[in-house]
Amino acid sequence: MINVTIANFETEVIEASMQTPVLVDFWAPWCGPCKVIGPLLEKIEIDYAGRFKLVKIDSDQEQQLAQAFGIRSIPTCVLLMNGQPVDGFMGALPEGQIKEFLDKHLPAAEAVEAAAEEAAALDALADGDVEGALEKLQQAVQTDPNNDDARFDLVKLLLELDRDDDAKVAFAPVIAKAAGVRRLDSLNRWMTARDAQATVNDPQARAAELQAAITANKRDFDSRFALAQLLMAHSQFVPAMDELLEILMRDKAWSEDLARKTYIAILDIIEPPKPKVAEGQVPPEDPTVATYRRRLSSVVLS
Template sequence: MEVKSQIFDVEAATFEETVIKGSSDRVIVVDFWAPWCGPCKTLGPVLEEVVAALGPSVALAKVNVDDNQELATAFRVQGIPAVKVVMDGKLVDEFTGALPKDQIEALLRKHLPDAPASEAESLEELINQGGSYLDTGDLASAEALYHQALAQDEEAFGALVGLARIRLMQGRADEVRELVSGIEQGNLEYDQGQALLTQLEFRGTCESAGGRQVCAERVLAEPDNLEARFTFGCCAAVEGDYETALKEWFAVVTADKNFRQGAAKDALVSVFHLLGRNHPAVGDYPQQLYRVLY
């Protein structure tokens, strides 16, 4: 099943497909904004929060009017922020200016089915779909679903892990630690959280080596350089590119299982814990690692 983004940027070239046609099975809120617009900066996060809380039956499409004047003209935008609500390809509601959160929520709810969207999916479904977004690099939509899960249950530890993964990719180390600290020991997600703390060390390794591009060039120039391959794997991991990370680390372990006192092996195991054995990126690496080590 295709995973649809819940919060996304849209341009004139993609508007017909993503908004007009895309509104056939969900309500799409179109936010016309500009980087220089102060009220837009106030309204944007509020819209994202409301849309996230209402669930996947609502989506938020963000239009930068500086880059898409033709869309602003077509929707008769006189001032920004301007918000248009589209259903089945038609404009059904709109407002201009930064309305309070409760007014925005009330305006959108009248266009939704009677059952609250927040109850339409279980916590597990929300967290799993958030993971699907995360794996495709759609951080905004993933974060929206994780917040929705936490709104249902503040101890949705899987959502905390997902948010921590996002913060790791954004380089916000303190927030990773804070999120992980909220996961109680004895839960499956506790091990995933500890694996994320290990990945904070990967960021330091990557940065001290000059960053991903430098490490990639070093691997191309010296494919047998285990240090280069290990650090390149660290760079890939902190960006969420686990397929590359596992490939590089496994190559290191295969060449020298005691490299850096088992650092490559430990890195592999930390990702196994984080993603789970059923994740496509993990594949049969656990079995291959066992054969190499024993």
């Protein structure tokens, strides 16, 4: 629990609510019900283990803040998320009603725990601890099976480690919805490319064969796409996008938009996790991803 004044309001309430919901308790020392609900809110904050942050504002001392929130009686509690008030209640409600109020808005405990595991996994990966990252991602998906971001990172890492069978097992629970979730669809396209090339005994010879067909006919889109699939399967993503661009420059809608969809899938796969930055700043974009996004836009919009 933090006592908030006009001096630290921006940091402790507005900025903090961008990451974690903030419950603001407006109170005053003379208020009897405030003395009842105050300790109860502190207990609930502990029980919820990081799902929200509790702050207190003395409405007598911080009248400017009380007026800004339109406080007419105390205790009044206001919940902020992403810098904006989303709901509130007045009076010293019992513990059960306060928890019902919070549960309407807060992410589930499983989701919070899984997100923390995912963040720890990405930190481990940045430090070169691949096995540690893998373990944390598996834990994140186990804790919250609906966390598609954690599942994407897990399946992607397994594929990068050439553990395709494990990747398919991890992907199986979401395969039915993959077509409607872009990043999951991107993984599915990568796995399909890898499966298609698994029986190719000599990838270099196959690439040379396809390149010869393309040289003979630059509009041999089937051969170009097969070459892109071969390159994608072996994680040669930039050359694969180059081949897909050649198709798009000649026929944007070829094969029901297959080239563009595969190109976007590769962008999803190669895009690194966004680093944490200060509030209001935009994380830097990977230069390769930025370049090939621009090239796609240039071709599609031309």
